[in-house]
Amino acid sequence: MNNLKKKLGLALALTLSTATFATAYATSEPETAQTADVHVNSIRNDESTSDRIEKYKEMAMYYYWHGGDIKQAEEEIFKGITLKGKYDVVENAFKAASSLDPYDLDLKFSLASTQIIQKKTAEALETYNQILNLDPNHFNANLLYGVYSKVNGDHASYKKAISKLKQIDAKKANEYLQKLETTESIIKEKLNTSAPSNLPQKDHAIVILGYALADDGSMREPLIERLKAGLAIAKQYPNSKIIVTGGVPKKGITEADAMSSWLISQGIEKDRIILENKSTDTVENALFTTEKLVKDGIRDVTLVTSASHMRRALTVFKEASDFYDKMTGESSERNFTNVVYLDYPSIEEAHEVSKDEIFVICRDLFRTSGIWQYPDLQR
Known part of the structure; x- marks a missing residue:
């Protein structure tokens, strides 16, 4: 930890203290031009290789969360x-860091992840392939290379990767094949624009997923529409708890805080609402909310989010629930239903699933997983 602080301090010493940066990073507030300049100006060739690598990694994570002065980075670092x-x-x-240490496979893995985020599928597959050339038994690289190849239409590479995974760790490979089979089933599920009529009256929760707040802390339209959908279910099922999930603050207000205040203003009792205000994305929505489901003994969940987001939400909540079952040694047999805010022109279009x-x-x-x-x- 001390070494990490020292390295971060070096990266920020020109214009910003480590403490100031830590505060900005933790609250996820919009960055200023000054904080963006720090990351660009702090990488010099007269520093040790390890320090330069750490600073590139720090730059990558900072821009991942906040963005920054793109033009300055273009002119001064990535000429x-x-x-x-x-x-x-x-x-x-990550490319620059990987060039400094081409032996570090984690840097290449991070590079491939960023390429996937940008929909640069061919580039990502080539980066995974580089990892596999260096370490043919790299389980995660084989898995992601195989699955992304399949999504991209290359079934031969998928079959080859699965065969390799079974050689590396047959039990783990079969576990992932089950996860993928479950995901395929979820992708085919019907999306509901209103609550099913047969939801449980006991041990049931309505989980409303957050959406990034505006810079002034106000709620954007997609979040308000999700809340309206959740409110309708809450009125239909008055015994159900309501979990609002989302933790990235704007002006000191988290998504969960804003959602809770809105629901209370609409007549929902405060003691019905459970706040999950630590998560930063859908994956953490699922992991942190599931912890609360386990604690409260909730067996049935109705997820509420936008139609364009629901299949992903159902997938990660099911995976998080399975993980907690495994960790606790219990079988919750948790059931997930869905209600969507329809952010498509029609429900028919909402049921069309793109490759992206x-x-x-x-x-x-x-x-x-x-x-x-x-x-x-970063998870």
Whole structure:
């Protein structure tokens, strides 16, 4: 920990103290031009290789969360490379770090993850292939290379990867095949625009997923629409608990805080509402909420989110629930139903699943299963 603080301090010493940066990072507030400049100006070739690698990793994670001065990064660090957005900075930071240490497979894995985020499938598959050339028994790289190849239409590479996974660890390979089979079933599930009529009257919770707040802390339309859908179910099932989940603060207000206040203003009793206000994305929504489901003995869950988000949400909540069952040694047999805010022109269009959506669903399934997209840095 002391070494990490020292390295972070070096990266920020020019214009910002480590304490100031830690506060900005923890609260996820919009960055200023000053904080963006820190990451660009702090990497110099007269520093040790390890320090430069750490600073590239720190730059990558900072831009992953906050964005920054793209033009300055383009002109001062990644000369000759046109950057189109914050993930370009993340990608090129990991490329630079990997060039400094081509033996570090975690850096290559992080690079591939960023390429997947940007829908650069061919580039990501090539990066995974580099990892496998160096370590043919790398379980996670084989898994992701195989599954993403299949989504991309390359079934031969998928079959080859699965065969290799079974050689490496047959039990673990079969567990992932079961997860993928479950996910395929979820993708085919019907999306409901209103609550089913037969939901349990006991040990049931309505889980409303958050959506990023505006910079002033106000709720955007998708979040308000999700809340309206959740409120309708809450009125129909007055004995059900309501869990609001989302932790990224804006102006000191988390999504869960804002959601709770809105529900209370609509007549929902405060003691019905459970706040999950630590999560930063869908995967953490699922993991942190499931912990609360276990604690409260809740067996049945109705997820509420946008139609475009529901299949991914169901996938990660099912995976998180299975993980907690495994960890606690219990079989909750937790049942998930769904109600969506329809953010498509029609329900028929909502049921059409694109290749891009399947990529994102698989990515978050793997993250929920314990495979960090940025090893040791970010789930």
